[in-house]
Amino acid sequence: MSEERRLDVLRAIVEDYVATQEPVGSRALVDRHHLGVSPATIRNDMAALEDEGYITQPHTSAGRIPTDKGYRMFVDRLATVKAMSxxxxxxxxxxxxxxxxxxxxxxxxxxxxxxxxxxxxxxxxxxLTRSTVRHVEVVALDGARVLLVVITSSGRVEQRIVELVETPSEELLSDLRGRLVRATVGQRLPEAALRLAELIDGVEPGDRPIVTSIVTTLSHTLSGERSExxxxxxxxxxxxxxxxxxxxxxxxxxxxxxxxxxxxxxxxxxxxxxxxxxxxxxxxxxxxxxxxxxxxxxxxxxxxxxxxxxxxxxxxxxxxxxxxxxxxxxxxxxxxxxxxxx
Missing domain, CATH: 3.30.450.40 (GAF domain)
Known part of the structure; x- marks a missing residue:
């Protein structure tokens, strides 16, 4: 009971000092808190807490204030997180x-x-190095251009316009879109960038210039996400x-x-x-x-x-x-x- 009471005294000192910014004396503890013991007992408990380094007396004849050790004890054993309204x-x-x-x-x-x-x-x-790819989209624009969209698990959205050597067919974009999704979605950004290089060898030679431009842009986008x-x-x-x-x-x-x-x-x-x-x-x-x-x-x-x-x-x-x-x-x-x- 003596140790529990001393912890209660320490809690009261911390709470009062935080609230008032003034050193706390035994009389104030008796008046403000229902500790169920006499002022003399509280003074003894305060002396013990001071000997153990949990509180200190900043000035002669002043009350006590918590030390860092006292705050640590308060946080570890006494503090209860306030419920937010x-x-x-x-x-x-x-x-x-x-x-x-x-x-x-x-x-x-x-x-x-x-x-x-x-x-x-x-x-x-x-x-972003811990983020993963949530979605990749390739959208055909006018002429030989496509819009590349990347969404990461952190909620970041990156968009890049890619200028191509020729206008891609919808069939090629649809096939490439599926390949990109399978290679990157769910992967961390660094790993996703590495896996993209394997896609180029898997397409028809005639489509490689278009695929290379899109894959290279996507790879740079993912790598660029690893900023400081x-x-x-x-x-x-x-x-x-x-x-x-x-x-x-x-x-x-x-x-x-x-x-x-x-x-x-x-x-x-x-x-x-x-x-x-x-x-x-x-x-x-x-x-x-x-x-x-x-x-x-x-x-x-x-x-x-x-x-x-x-x-x-x-x-x-x-x-x-x-x-x-x-x-x-x-x-x-x-x-x-x-x-x-x-």
Missing amino acids: PAERRAIETFLAEALDVDDVVRRSVKVLAQLTNQVAIVQYPS ERIAVGGTANLARFGADFDTAIRPVLEALEEQVVLLKLLGEATRGPGDAAQVRIGMETGHDGLSGTAVVSSGYGSDAEILARLGTVGPTRMDYPGTMAAVSAVARYVGRILADG
């Missing part, structure tokens, strides 16, 4: 569902995540709301946000997907010295079978962890669903 869930889903394309989905995700958490939001564009990782950042102005949390650290935080490699490392490996609890890294767990006063909450997004990329938030260690974890998980889930249905 039906209105919040509908607002997220409606706002994201109005997106016109993948880029718009990312922009809207950054915006809604920053608004929900009042933190800096980071969203990685879908990792891109990141969208929003809500940087929220740093100004953190006040004393970032008085001495706002510059290194801003510098870190300008470095794409740092942002990718902050989001971590996308080992968790929609429906799983968000990952939380606190203080030095971020792996960046300039972010020792921050915490990062992140999650992978995509389908149940495949994670396409990651998203998350950066804020002070004194954050609403349950609420932030709920927001990150919810946005990740809706983004994955929209891309899967797109």
Whole structure:
């Protein structure tokens, strides 16, 4: 019971400090929380928590505040993810569902995540090296031209006009369309590009100039999709709301946000997907010295079978962890669903 009570005391200290930004004393815990014990017992529990490194006293005769170790214990054992209200869930889903394309989905995700958490939001564009080909279409245009359309599992649509040496017959385009679909659909983009080369040898010699032009363009399109990782950042102005949390650290935080490699490392490996609890890294767990006063909450997004990329938030260690974890998980889930249905 003593250990459970100390965990309850730690939870109360974290919640009060996050809410008030003031060190928490034993009297405040008695007044605000129904812990069922005397102030003297709470003081003893606070002393034990301080000895174990979960809380600290910033000033003489002041109350206590959580340490990074205390926040970690809170997240691992005490925090329960807040349930988002039906209105919040509908607002997220409606706002994201109005997106016109993948880029718009990312922009809207950054915006809604920053608004929900009042933190800096980071969203990685879908990792196209992990995307698969969903559909390929070849459409005859006027003259010796065709329109090549590629749709990937990440929802991206690529269109290319191919200038041919002569006007192709509908029979040839129909046959080639079937070959392209069989060779690429369901394949990851790099593998699909490699399989296309085999198609040229399988057609009649007289058709090879036309087929070569179309296949070469498609191969370049698929290979071109493997561009460098891109990141969208929003809500940087929220740093100004953190006040004393970032008085001495706002510059290194801003510098870190300008470095794409740092942002990718902050989001971590996308080992968790929609429906799983968000990952939380606190203080030095971020792996960046300039972010020792921050915490990062992140999650992978995509389908149940495949994670396409990651998203998350950066804020002070004194954050609403349950609420932030709920927001990150919810946005990740809706983004994955929209891309899967797109």
